[in-house]
Amino acid sequence: MTTESQKTIRPAGYGELVKRYALEVVPNWHISFVATSGTHRTEAAGAVVTDIYPPSYWPGDSLGDHLEFALKYDGINLGILATLFPVADSSEIVSYIQLKPLGKYARRVWFLYEFLTGNLLPLPDLNRGNYVDLLAADQYYTLAPAPQVRRQRVNNNLSGNCHFCPVVRRTETLRRLEDRNLAERCREIVARYSPEMLRRAMSYLYTKETKSSFEIEHIKPTSSRTERFIALLQLAEQEDFCTKERLVDLQNRTVDPRFRDSDYRTSQNYVGESISWQHEKVHYACPKPETVSELMAGLIGTHKAMESGGVPAVVHAATVAYGFVFIHPFEDGNGRIHRFLIHNILARCGFSPAGVMLPVSAAMLKNPAEYDASLEAFSRPLMALVEYSLDNQGKMTVTNDVQRWYAYQDMTLQVEALFRFIDRTVSTELVEELNFIENYDRTKSAIQKIVDLPDQKIDLFIRFCLQNNGHLSARKRSSHFSMLTGEEIGRMEAAMQAGYVATTDENG
Secondary structure (H helix, E strand, C coil), rough: HHHHHHHCCCEEEEEHHHCCCCCCCCCCCEEEEEECCCCEEEECCCEEEEECHHHHHCCCCHHHHHHHHHHHHHHHHHHHHHHCCCCCCHHHHHHHHCCCCCCCCHHHHHHHHHHHCCCCCCCCCCCCCEEEEEECCCCECCCCCEEEEEECEECCCCCCCCCCCCCCCHHHHHHHHHHHHHHHHHHCCCCCHHHHHHHHHHHHHHHHHHHHHHHHHCHHHHHHHHHHHHHHHHHHHCCCCCCCCHHHHHHHHHHHHHHHCCCCCCCCCEEEEEECEEEEEEEEEEECHHHHHHHHHHHHHHHHHHCCCCCHEEEEEEEEHHHHHHHHCCCCCCCHHHHHHHHEEEEECCHHEEEECCCHHHHHHCCCHHHHHHHHHHHHHHCCCCCCEEECCEEEEEECHHHHHHCCCCCHHHHHHHHHHHHHHHHHHHHHHHHHHHHHHHHHHHHHCCCCCHHHHHHHHHHHHCCCCCCCCCCHHHHCCEEEEEEHHHHHHHHHHHHCCCCCCCCC
């Protein structure tokens, strides 16, 4: 935006309120200006949209005027409102509501003030007027049916509570992803294969998902830890793990026994890396330990509300799983539990077919930049607000109050990211594994007709050929298949090449 154009526009809505009250906030996804002349125009830069409105849109100068404009054009931003309300003059808010007590925006402001501050305004309960939805269901993912709040005659269709309440917008990206109907596509793919083949495929996919989830954190688990995590994944369809008791148990079964927690953490933790001696680069500061129990109680409550409130499975899984990892309630294992919760919620919501586990972590591992971006979409703007110090042992102390930003997140970008990972999982990871097993069975049968080798020898032959573009190397032939003739090896290689169109080291 040029300097000249800045002289002819002024901020409105959240932009004006942030400037007027000198608020330190995570920027809203939508920024509004009103020009002194001209027509409406929209500018987009990444995930941020700027609208410049003509003069007729100027709402007025009062606090109430800009609150109404913000809700109308900038959307619901609970974090900004939770930052504004404690420093604004509540009498101005009362005056605004009294001017239009039946107005839908006035009632929303009234509800949100009391919801976010816990303080009642000196206003009598409304006793007339139709109930209005707090969020427009065509613009946000909401609970349905929504609890009715008699005081303001509002349908509170927020997906969370005052301790943890994510907001997810119905963006064009999410509308397109929903139109792909990934759950139905997954069912159609699975229906093409026999139950026996699916059983064998799942056995491999549980292992693949476990190794991928650990590898994202650059950890190579022992065989016992791998088996424990696989056993947990197999329970994901049956049990609700999003309770405090089950989460603690999950952490205990996921981490090295020396780092098990008996409760949520009581110390400040952060995500960072050592640059040099006594020099840490901090990527993310987690919530203060004294706020974790309240945030987690809010997260679990939000999970329960979404479970019964008709929220789509992927939206539900993303908000709870990412919300969990942003709260980081344990000293260790948070990332693995975050990815486990995705499976747990998708399975219990019926998104994936019974008995089928989608290897979402494998898709994340193959697209690390996109996975990191989904985390940094929250952590990067947050870190501009967190004030902290590190002592010479790397212990962090957070010195300002930023709890509201962990509690009231816009998680639209995280939901979009999970949708894309699931799309790749259904279209690529699941299909490739099922095709691999189908090709393997066909190839094994063809080889057995050439030479009746033991199963272990055939498995070894196929693996060696997959690792060598469909051919058995001279060294592997000498060390493992010296009993076969050249003609037999040639026919077996031809069977391999006919059975597998594409081969990769990973398939071996």
